[in-house]
Amino acid sequence: GAGVSQSPSNKVTEKGKDVELRCDPISGHTALYWYRQSLGQGLEFLIYFQGNSAPDKSGLPSDRFSAERTGGSVSTLTIQRTQQEDSAVYLCASSSVGGSGLDTQYFGPGTRLTVL
Amino acid sequence: KQEVTQIPAALSVPEGENLVLNCSFTDSAIYNLQWFRQDPGKGLTSLLLIQSSQREQTSGRLNASLDKSSGRSTLYIAASQPGDSATYLCAVKGANSKLTFGKGITLSVRP
Numbered sequence: 001g002a003g004v005s006q007s008p009s010n011k012v013t014e015k016g017k018d019v020e021l022r023c024d025p026i027s028g029h030t031a032l033y034w035y036r037q038s039l040g041q042g043l044e045f046l047i048y049f050q051g052n053s054a055p056d057k058s059g060l061p062s063d064r065f066s067a068e069r070t071g072g073s074v075s076t077l078t079i080q081r082t083q084q085e086d087s088a089v090y091l092c093a094s095s096s097v098g099g100s101g102l103d104t105q106y107f108g109p110g111t112r113l114t115v116l
Numbered sequence: 117k118q119e120v121t122q123i124p125a126a127l128s129v130p131e132g133e134n135l136v137l138n139c140s141f142t143d144s145a146i147y148n149l150q151w152f153r154q155d156p157g158k159g160l161t162s163l164l165l166i167q168s169s170q171r172e173q174t175s176g177r178l179n180a181s182l183d184k185s186s187g188r189s190t191l192y193i194a195a196s197q198p199g200d201s202a203t204y205l206c207a208v209k210g211a212n213s214k215l216t217f218g219k220g221i222t223l224s225v226r227p
Contacts, residue, residue: 043217107160
């Protein structure tokens with residue numbers, strides 16, 4: 001079956017513009033995660049969804065970042081008024097259970113965001 | 117706050133060598149530990165997942181061990197091949213569901 005897909009694969013934007021990143025999880029997976037991978041920072045957790053609810057938003061770096069998930073499936077990560085420090089690869093993952101479940105997270109290929 | 121450390125940051129070995137990649141974590145209250153592989157410009161591929169109650173997992177030439185009490189895991193790669201060249205990431209899952217990652221070890225296997 002299909003894995004986790006993300007779009008676009010690459011996004012170049014100008015400082016101050018808003019961007020939307022999309023994630024399509026594996027069908028039937030109830031848990032969805034967003035991570036950010038920056039040079040020198042490694043992989044950082046951003047937000048976790050269980051169904052359409054986000055019980056853990058602790059990793060969102062500022063109020064310019066928001067995310068939603070609809071229909072227990074597709075998720076969109078929105079970054080408003082982008083800054084150069086937002087440049088990174090944004091990775092999405094999904095898993096079948098989430099919570100404290102002992103399940104594997106499956107990752108998408110990522111969206112590479114460059115803010116000029 | 118959980119911290120995951122992987123040392124060294126890079127490793128170069130000749131083909132055929134057996135090797136061990138190390139991972140350490142500061143908080144032993146974990147649900148599981150995963151080893152991932154990342155190829156340049158690609159996403160993450162899960163290699164092995166060890167539950168907190170387990171000591172090791174094996175898949176083909178890969179064997180991962182977990183010593184939760186000491187906060188350590190190792191990934192053993194037998195008979196390394198040039199195709200094993202990639203970045204290997206260790207991640208632990210805590211009660212809040214998120215994975216905390218190390219910064220990875222970039223492995224180069226020379227033909």
